Every structure is written in C-alpha cells, then in structure tokens.
Amino acid sequence: MMRASRNHPGWWAALGHRLSGLALALFLPVHFLVLGLALDSDAALDSVIAWTDQPLVKVAEWGLVMLLTLHLGFGLRVLALEFLPWRDPLKTLISLGAGASVLAGLLFWIVAL
Amino acid sequence: MQDTADREEMLTVEIWRGREDGALQTYRVPRRESQTVLDVVTWVQRNEEPALAYRFACRVGMCGSCAMQVNGKPRWTCRTHVSRVAENGLLRIEPLANLPRIKDLATDMAPFFEKWQGARGRHEPTRTRHEPMAPVSSESPARKAANAGIECINCAVCYAACDVVGWDENYLGPAALNRAWTLANDERDADKAGLLQAVSQSGGCHSCHSHGSCVEHCPVGLNPTAGIAGLKRMTLAALMKGEL
Amino acid sequence: MLEARLYLLQRASAMLLVPLLLAHLVMILYAIEGGLSAAEILGRTRGNLLWAAFYGLFVTAVAMHAPIGLRNILREWTGWRGRSLDFATLGFGALLLGLGLRAVLAVTV
Ligand code: HEM
Ligand code: HEM
Ligand code: SF4
Ligand code: SF4
Ligand code: FES
Numbered sequence: 001m002m003r004a005s006r007n008h009p010g011w012w013a014a015l016g017h018r019l020s021g022l023a024l025a026l027f028l029p030v031h032f033l034v035l036g037l038a039l040d041s042d043a044a045l046d047s048v049i050a051w052t053d054q055p056l057v058k059v060a061e062w063g064l065v066m067l068l069t070l071h072l073g074f075g076l077r078v079l080a081l082e083f084l085p086w087r088d089p090l091k092t093l094i095s096l097g098a099g100a101s102v103l104a105g106l107l108f109w110i111v112a113l
Numbered sequence: 114m115q116d117t118a119d120r121e122e123m124l125t126v127e128i129w130r131g132r133e134d135g136a137l138q139t140y141r142v143p144r145r146e147s148q149t150v151l152d153v154v155t156w157v158q159r160n161e162e163p164a165l166a167y168r169f170a171c172r173v174g175m176c177g178s179c180a181m182q183v184n185g186k187p188r189w190t191c192r193t194h195v196s197r198v199a200e201n202g203l204l205r206i207e208p209l210a211n212l213p214r215i216k217d218l219a220t221d222m223a224p225f226f227e228k229w230q231g232a233r234g235r236h237e238p239t240r241t242r243h244e245p246m247a248p249v250s251s252e253s254p255a256r257k258a259a260n261a262g263i264e265c266i267n268c269a270v271c272y273a274a275c276d277v278v279g280w281d282e283n284y285l286g287p288a289a290l291n292r293a294w295t296l297a298n299d300e301r302d303a304d305k306a307g308l309l310q311a312v313s314q315s316g317g318c319h320s321c322h323s324h325g326s327c328v329e330h331c332p333v334g335l336n337p338t339a340g341i342a343g344l345k346r347m348t349l350a351a352l353m354k355g356e357l
Numbered sequence: 358m359l360e361a362r363l364y365l366l367q368r369a370s371a372m373l374l375v376p377l378l379l380a381h382l383v384m385i386l387y388a389i390e391g392g393l394s395a396a397e398i399l400g401r402t403r404g405n406l407l408w409a410a411f412y413g414l415f416v417t418a419v420a421m422h423a424p425i426g427l428r429n430i431l432r433e434w435t436g437w438r439g440r441s442l443d444f445a446t447l448g449f450g451a452l453l454l455g456l457g458l459r460a461v462l463a464v465t466v
Contacts, residue, residue, distance in 0.1 A: 003210075004185030005274045010325030022430060025423040028453060032416075035460035038399060045395035053392075065385065072378055075371055081323045082342045082368070280433035310358065319364040320429075345364065352361045 009095040016102075017074035020067040027064055069105030073098045124199060126153055128165070129207040132214050137205065138162075150183050150190040150198065154206060154218065167218035174332065177268035181218050182207040187273035189266075189332040210273040225269045225288070232289035233311035236296060237304040247301045259298035262291050262340050264333050271327035271337055283316025287327035287337035290318050294340035297347055309344075309351050318344040363425050370422040377415045402464040409465040416457030424450035 037044040052061060077098035122144040127137040140157050151169055158165040169179040174192040181190050183198050184205050195204065212220035229235075240247060249256055271287040272278055278286045285293075293312050296302045312318045318341050327337040351357040388398065402408045428446040431437045437445075 005187060005210075005326055005330060006276065008325065008329045010323070010329070011276075014322050014324045018430060021423070021426050025427055025449075028419060028423065029456055032453070032456035032460040036456065036463045038395065038463040039459070042395040042399060045398075049393050049395060065382070068378065068382065072375070076375070078323055079368065079371060081325075081338065082345055277433065313358040313361045315360055317360060319360045322429075348358075348361050349365055352358065352365060357358050357361055 009099070013074050013077055013095055013098055016070055017078070020071040020074070023064070023067050024071060066106055070102050073102035073105060076101065123202070124153065124195065125203045126157065127203075127205045128154070128157060128162075128218070129214075130162075130165075130217055132216060135214075135217075137207075144195070144202075148195045150181070150188065150193045150195060150204065150206065151179055153195060153204060154181075154190065165218070166216040175266060177266035180209050180268045180270045180273070182210055182273065187270040187330055189268055189270060192332065209269055211275070211278045212269065212273065222269060225272055225286070226267075228285045228289040229292055231311065231314075232285045232293040232317075233304070233308045234289055234292040234296070236299070237302055237307070239301050239303040249300055253300075255298040255300060258340075258343065259295045262295040262335055262337075265291060265335055266333060268332065271331050271335075274326040274330040276324060276326065277320055277322060281316055281320060283314075284320045285312070285316055285318075287321075287331075287341065290321070290344060291335060291337040291340045293318075294344050297344065306351070306356060309348050309357060312344050313348050313357060318348065321345075363428070366421050367425040370418040373414070373418045374422060377411070377418065380411070381415070399464060403466070405465060409461060412461045412465070413458065416454065416461060420450050420454035420457060423453060 034045070034048050037048060051057065077095060080098075124142045124144050126140045126142045128140060129135055130138045140161050142153050142156050145152065151172065154165070154167050155169075158167070167179075167181070169191060170176040172179075172191045174189055177189070179190045180187055182188075182205075183190065183193060184200055184203075186198075187209055188198070190206075198204065206218065208214050208218050208220045212222065212225060215221050251257075251260075265288060267288065269288065271291075275284075275287055277284045290312060293308055297305060297308055302308070321338070321341045323338055323342065325338050328335075328339075331337065348357060388401075402412075424446040427449060428442060431442060431446070
C-alpha cells in the first residue's frame with residue numbers, strides 16, 4: 001500500500017532516481033556488449049545498429065536517454081542537498097530545480113527525436 | 114442543510130486494536146470545536162473502550178509521547194487539530210510505524226532510544242563539575258548549527274516517516290543522527306572521533322538517501338536531512354585526513 | 358570504515374559522471390542525426406586517443422558508481438545482506454569494468 005507519508009516531492013524524486021539508476025545499470029552491460037561487437041567486424045556492429053532502427057527499439061532507446069536525463073537531474077538534486085549549504089525554503093527550490101532540469105531534458109529529447 | 118444545533122456532527126474514527134495481528138475498529142465520536150486527535154482518542158477511551166491503550170503526558174507538544182499514525186501520516190496527536198487532518202469526517206488512527214506494537218496505539222520505543230545510544234547520542238564532557246563552565250559563543254557557526262537541531266522532543270515521528278528505517282533494521286534513523294550532529298557541533302564534546310565512527314557504521318549517516326520525509330513530518334520543524342548531510346561531509350573530511 | 362569509503366567513491370564518481378554524461382548526451386544527439394552506422398562511429402573513435410581516454414574514464418567511473426548504488430538497492434529492497442552481497446556487487450563492478458574496457462578497445466583500437 002502507498003503510504004501517505006511518502007507523498008511529497010523529495011520522495012518521488014528519490015524513487016525516480018532509484019528506478020532510473022537501476023534501469024541504466026541493467027542496460028550498460030548490453031551497451032558494452034554491442035559496442036564490443038566491433039572487435040569481430042564492423043559488419044557485426046552494423047547489424048545491431050540496423051536492428052535498433054526498428055521503431056520499437058528506437059522508442060526504447062529514446063526512453064533510455066530520458067532515464068539518463070532523469071537520473072542526472074535527480075542526482076544533481078542529491079549532490080546539492082548534501083554538499084551545498086541550504087535551509088528549509090531552499091529544499092523546495094532544489095527539488096523544483098531538479099524537476100525543472102528533468103522537464104527541460106525531457107522536452108529537449110522530445111523535440112530532438 | 115444539517116442543523117448542527119439539534120443533530121450533533123459526528124466523526125467516524127477507525128482505531129487499531131490489538132498487537133501486530135490486531136484490526137481496525139470503528140467508533141462514532143462527536144465533533145467538537147478545536148478538537149485534537151488526542152482528544153478524539155481520549156473520548157473513545159473514556160466513553161467506549163476503557164481498555165484502549167495509548168500514550169500521552171504533557172498535551173502541549175513538549176514531551177513527545179503522543180505520536181501516532183493519523184490517516185497514514187505520523188503526527189503528534191496532542192497538537193494536531195481534527196479540522197486539519199480529517200478526510201470527509203473520517204480519521205484512521207494507528208500506532209506509530211516502524212516500531213514494534215505492544216497494544217492498541219502503544220508501540221515499543223526501545224529500538225528508537227537504543228539507536229540514540231548507537232549514534233553515540235550522549236554527551237561526553239570535556240570538563241568536570243569542579244571546573245568553570247566552558248565559554249561558548251552563541252555566534253560561532255558550529256553553535257548555530259547545533260542550535261538549529263536541539264529542540265528535538267524525541268517523538269519518533271521522523272523515525273516513523275523514514276523509509277530507510279523500514280528497509281534497513283540497522284539504520285540509526287533521523288532523530289538519532291540529528292542528535293549526533295548537534296553533539297558533533299558542540300565545542301564541549303570530548304569525543305568527536307568516536308562520534309564520527311559511530312555514525313559511519315553500517316546503518317549510519319551514509320545510509321540516508323535524502324528523501325526528506327523526516328523534514329516533511331517533524332512537528333517542531335527540525336531538519337534532520339540537513340544535519341545528516343552535515344555528518345556526511347564531516348565524516349568525509351575525517352576519512353580524507355585518515356582519522357576515520 | 359567501509360560505508361564512508363563507498364559513500365566517498367559513489368559521490369566522487371557521480372560528480373565525475375556529470376560532465377562525462379552531458380558530453381555523451383550531446384554526442385549521441387549529434388551522432389544519430391541522419392542515422393547511425395558502424396563506419397561513422399568507428400571513423401570518429403578509431404585511433405583517437407582523446408576518445409579512448411574519455412570512454413576509459415567513463416567506464417571506470419560507472420564501474421564504481423553503479424555497483425555501489427545496486428548494493429544499496431539490494432540491501433534495502435531485498436534484505437540481502439553481508440559478505441555475499443558485497444562480493445556479488447563487486448563482481449558486477451568487475452563485469453562492467455571488463456565489458457566496458459573491452460568496448461572501449463573495440464571502438465578505439
Ligand atoms: C548509462 C550510461 C549510458 C547510456 C544511457 C548510453 C546510451 C547511449 C545511446 C542511446 C547511444 C546511441 C546509440 C544508438 O542510437 O544506437 C550511445 C552511443 C554510444 N555509447 Fe553510450 N551510453 C552510456 C554509457 C556509455 C559508456 C560508459 C560508454 C563507454 C564505452 C559508451 C560508449 C558509447 C559509444 C562509443 C557510442 C557511439 C557514439 C558515437 O556515435 O560516437 N556509452 N550510448
Ligand atoms: C550524471 C551522472 C550521474 C550522477 C550525477 C549520479 C548521481 C547519483 C547519486 C548522487 C546517487 C546516490 C543516490 C542516493 O544514494 O541517495 C546515485 C545513485 C545511483 N546511480 Fe547514479 N549518477 C549518475 C550516473 C549514473 C549512471 C550512468 C548509472 C548507471 C550505470 C547510475 C546508477 C545509479 C544507481 C543504480 C544508483 C542507486 C540508486 C539508489 O540508491 O536509489 N548512475 N547516482
Ligand atoms: S532524509 Fe534520510 S533520515 Fe530523513 S527520511 Fe529521508 S532517508 Fe530518512
Ligand atoms: S527530529 Fe522532530 S520528528 Fe524526529 S524525534 Fe525529534 S522532534 Fe520528533
Ligand atoms: S502529549 Fe506531550 S507531545 Fe503530545
């Protein structure tokens with residue numbers, strides 16, 4: 001059950017940060033394996049790149065880039081909370097800032113792709 | 114329109130009865146002006162359920178003994194007005210989260226206080242009572258940092274709100290670490306190294322993910338997240354100087 | 358103190374990752390313009406020491422950062438504790454480092 005005490009921006013930011021970090025960590029070995037194909041031949045790498053041209057895979061890649069932006073924005077939030085001097089009103093600002101940077105990132109990717 | 118003059122307005126109140134394997138029981142409680150959640154619980158105990166177990170003492174937000182979950186959020190019940198928390202005339206009152214339940218609304222607070230000890234939450238003096246008092250400037254940055262955290266009433270509201278406490282049984286929690294932070298900034302404390310070691314164990318300050326649920330719920334407006342971040346920086350500095 | 362060390366490593370690598378990831382994002386955006394091909398990627402990266410250093414650093418930072426995060430998540434969400442967890446996540450770090458450096462090798466040499 002969703003606890004009422006979790007429903008505030010800081011908690012949602014932390015959940016988004018965690019899930020995006022998890023997804024990235026699972027993606028990376030695959031990313032590295034694909035790039036490693038170039039060891040065999042350029043053609044092997046090309047065949048995977050061709051595969052990624054499918055619409056569904058493109059959407060997944062696009063999602064991945066979004067996750068990266070998300071993790072980056074929320075990661076900056078944590079670093080700001082831990083390493084910058086702040087007081088209570090600033091906490092909201094930092095969360096808003098992280099939210100805004102994430103939104104800007106998402107918008108950027110929507111426009112770009 | 115309902116005429117409150119002849120028909121009393123009523124609250125529907127669900128209260129946890131029993132231990133871990135208890136259940137919510139529903140009561141009808143008359144609505145009063147300026148009524149607090151603690152008033153509601155007391156009304157039920159006096160009029161409906163004499164055996165209802167719950168804790169309170171000061172009733173003015175000083176002692177920290179009356180905290181409970183109210184509609185899913187931890188609150189000091191003596192200072193929480195029904196008008197602020199009732200949802201369509203409904204209140205759900207449960208024992209404080211993240212603590213073992215004893216009976217009804219009373220939890221076992223022992224783990225909470227043991228963790229204060231775990232965070233080395235007791236003052237180690239630099240002087241004996243036979244020496245003059247240490248002069249401490251109220252203007253020094255360290256004293257200001259300590260002052261910002263010393264009004265804690267040990268209510269465990271933050272402890273109940275913190276997810277990491279629920280996920281990791283070793284985690285010392287916001288209140289104990291906030292206490293450690295005030296001591297770390299106290300010029301009269303003699304054992305800074307021991308303190309920084311205590312908060313660097315598994316389950317110490319580095320386990321905090323800055324969710325901020327503690328800040329969100331602390332009834333006296335303290336900011337444990339900021340204090341814990343301070344401990345993180347202090348332990349890093351000690352680590353890099355080889356003192357940890 | 359293990360926890361303090363891991364904390365230091367994770368935050369330091371996170372700070373290092375900020376510029377690296379931003380650069381990678383810009384690179385991706387630039388690269389996918391007009392479709393991607395192995396020839397295009399490798400033409401950029403092969404024999405380029407700067408790219409080799411960039412991706413090498415990237416892989417090293419990620420191989421420190423991600424396993425520590427994973428260790429926290431597993432501790433808190435699955436109840437897996439102790440030595441076995443430490444070694445498993447260390448293994449994951451080694452895997453990332455190995456595969457990552459192999460990938461850097463593949464695209465730069
Ligand atoms: C979690 C982190 C990372 C994410 C989310 C990510 C994501 C991506 C994406 C989406 C692409 C575009 C591929 C395509 O559209 O087919 C790409 C390209 C690439 N990535 Fe990553 N990547 C990450 C980390 C790394 C690391 C650590 C390396 C180091 C070896 C790396 C090396 C490359 C290379 C060499 C390319 C080709 C870029 C080019 O055209 O020059 N990536 N990455
Ligand atoms: C822009 C670069 C990055 C920054 C600034 C960053 C920042 C952070 C920070 C500060 C944390 C600690 C969160 C906490 O314990 O409260 C974290 C956790 C984590 N990061 Fe990153 N990170 C970055 C890149 C990455 C990458 C590339 C990956 C994956 C390969 C990744 C995976 C993770 C994971 C799995 C966690 C654990 C999340 C959690 O404990 O909730 N991060 N990141
Ligand atoms: S900021 Fe830290 S201590 Fe406070 S609720 Fe979050 S995890 Fe718990
Ligand atoms: S920090 Fe606040 S919420 Fe936590 S025990 Fe102290 S007074 Fe209560
Ligand atoms: S009864 Fe003392 S704080 Fe509520």
